[in-house]
Amino acid sequence: MSLGPVMLDVQGLELLPEERERLRHPLVGGVILFSRNYQFPEQVEALVRDIHAQREPQLLVAVDHEGGRVQRFRDGFTALPPIRELGRIHDENPKRARRLAETSGWLMATELRAIGVDFSFAPVLDLDRGVSRVIGDRAFHSHPETVADLAHAYMVGMHQAGMAAVGKHFPGHGAVEADSHLALPVDGRKLVDIQAEDMVPFERMIHYGLEGIMPAHVVFSRVDSLPAGFSGTWLRKILREQLGFQGVIFSDDLSMEGAKVAGDVVARAKMALSAGCDMVLVCNDTAAADQVLTGLGTHDDPVSHLRLVRMHGRENPTRTQLAQDQSYRDAVRAVTGIA
Incomplete structure (x- = not known):
C-alpha cells in the first residue's frame, strides 16, 4: 500500500482503536503530532513507533518544532530559541550565525529523529517585516538573502x-497582518515585488535541495483570487514550472479560517490536491478528517507517492547514544546560549 495524500492528527498520548482503523485507510499518508500528544520522551517514542507499525510503507510522522513559540515537545527536549535570534547574531557576525544555524538545525532534527519522528515543518522562510503577528520572531530576518x-x-x-526540510509559507506570509488561523489575509502586492523579496529564500532553498514546501493560506490578489495553497497558478505554474521545485507540497491545515474560502472540507482537500499539493493536512477536527476520507474518492498519483516516501527520516542515534555523545552536549550548550 502506498502513502495516501492525507495527513491527520490523533487525540492523545496513545492510539485509540478507532484511530488505528483510521490510519489504515488507504488515503492516509501521515500523522502530525501536537503538544497534547506529548508527556515525556519515552511515551512519545512509543506513540511514534505504534503509528509507524500501522502501515507499510510506514506512515510519515511530523511535528511543528521550530523553537520559540512553536515547539510542541518541551520537557526532555532542548528549549530551542526563536530563529529570529540567529538573525540578530547575523547582523553582528554572519559566520557565527551560520555556524549556530547549522547546529540548531542538527540539534532540533537529531532529538526528533531519536524518538522516530520523520520530519519537522521547518524552517520558516517568511520575512520578518514587523507586520505579521503570526510570523514575527519565527522568521530568521527581514532581508531575503539573510533568510x-x-x-x-x-x-x-x-x-x-x-531529516528532510520543509520550507514555509510559500510565497511568503510576512507582509500581511492577519493570522490565517483566524482570518483570510490578503496581500495586494504585484507579483514582481513578491518575486524580488519574499520568494527569494524559497528560490534559493529549492536550488539547495529543499525537500518540502508548505504554501500560505494567503490571497495574493494581483496574482490569483484563491489562497496560494489552492492556486494552480502559484503551485503548478510558479512553484513547479518557473522555480523548478520537485519536492513535496504540503497544504497548511485545511481546518484554518484562511482555508474556508475554498468551501467545505472535502472541497478544500480536492481543490488543494488539484492545484498541486501532494498531501493535505486536516487537524483538530476528527469529523472533518472522516469526511475527507469518505468524500475524497480515489486518489492515485505515482509521482506524489515517490515524493512522499523520500520524506521518511534516515537512521539516527538513540536518545541513550545521544546523551553519551560529546558533540550533542556541545550542541545543546551552544544552542541554549543563543538567547
Whole structure:
C-alpha cells in the first residue's frame, strides 16, 4: 500500500482503536503530532513507533518544532530559541550565525529523529517585516538573502541528522497582518515585488535541495483570487514550472479560517490536491478528517507517492547514544546560549 495524500492528527498520548482503523485507510499518508500528544520522551517514542507499525510503507510522522513559540515537545527536549535570534547574531557576525544555524538545525532534527519522528515543518522562510503577528520572531530576518543564508545552514544541519526540510509559507506570509488561523489575509502586492523579496529564500532553498514546501493560506490578489495553497497558478505554474521545485507540497491545515474560502472540507482537500499539493493536512477536527476520507474518492498519483516516501527520516542515534555523545552536549550548550 502506498502513502495516501492525507495527513491527520490523533487525540492523545496513545492510539485509540478507532484511530488505528483510521490510519489504515488507504488515503492516509501521515500523522502530525501536537503538544497534547506529548508527556515525556519515552511515551512519545512509543506513540511514534505504534503509528509507524500501522502501515507499510510506514506512515510519515511530523511535528511543528521550530523553537520559540512553536515547539510542541518541551520537557526532555532542548528549549530551542526563536530563529529570529540567529538573525540578530547575523547582523553582528554572519559566520557565527551560520555556524549556530547549522547546529540548531542538527540539534532540533537529531532529538526528533531519536524518538522516530520523520520530519519537522521547518524552517520558516517568511520575512520578518514587523507586520505579521503570526510570523514575527519565527522568521530568521527581514532581508531575503539573510533568510536564505541562515535557512540553508539550518537545512544542512537537519540533513546531517537524517531529516528532510520543509520550507514555509510559500510565497511568503510576512507582509500581511492577519493570522490565517483566524482570518483570510490578503496581500495586494504585484507579483514582481513578491518575486524580488519574499520568494527569494524559497528560490534559493529549492536550488539547495529543499525537500518540502508548505504554501500560505494567503490571497495574493494581483496574482490569483484563491489562497496560494489552492492556486494552480502559484503551485503548478510558479512553484513547479518557473522555480523548478520537485519536492513535496504540503497544504497548511485545511481546518484554518484562511482555508474556508475554498468551501467545505472535502472541497478544500480536492481543490488543494488539484492545484498541486501532494498531501493535505486536516487537524483538530476528527469529523472533518472522516469526511475527507469518505468524500475524497480515489486518489492515485505515482509521482506524489515517490515524493512522499523520500520524506521518511534516515537512521539516527538513540536518545541513550545521544546523551553519551560529546558533540550533542556541545550542541545543546551552544544552542541554549543563543538567547
